[in-house]
Amino acid sequence: MDVFQGQNILSFIKELPNDESCKAYLAKIKWSEGFICSKCCGTKGCEKSGYNYHCYGCDHVESATANT
Ligand SMILES: [Zn+2]
Numbered sequence: 001m002d003v004f005q006g007q008n009i010l011s012f013i014k015e016l017p018n019d020e021s022c023k024a025y026l027a028k029i030k031w032s033e034g035f036i037c038s039k040c041c042g043t044k045g046c047e048k049s050g051y052n053y054h055c056y057g058c059d060h061v062e063s064a065t066a067n068t
């Protein structure tokens with residue numbers, strides 16, 4: 001994965017064919033180590049359609065594209 005670090009990630013994302021692919025890619029990066037809620041730092045949740053994650057701890061729905 002060294003190839004995809006730093007600026008290379010940005011240029012890589014720009015070349016993705018559509019928004020859906022971009023979200024899928026971001027979700028893969030963001031939660032590659034497992035889900036972590038940005039509101040309560042909880043790690044328990046379930047994946048929703050559209051690359052969102054629902055936190056069981058605080059009911060926050062985290063988007064794959066948030067804070068990126
Ligand atoms: Zn939470």
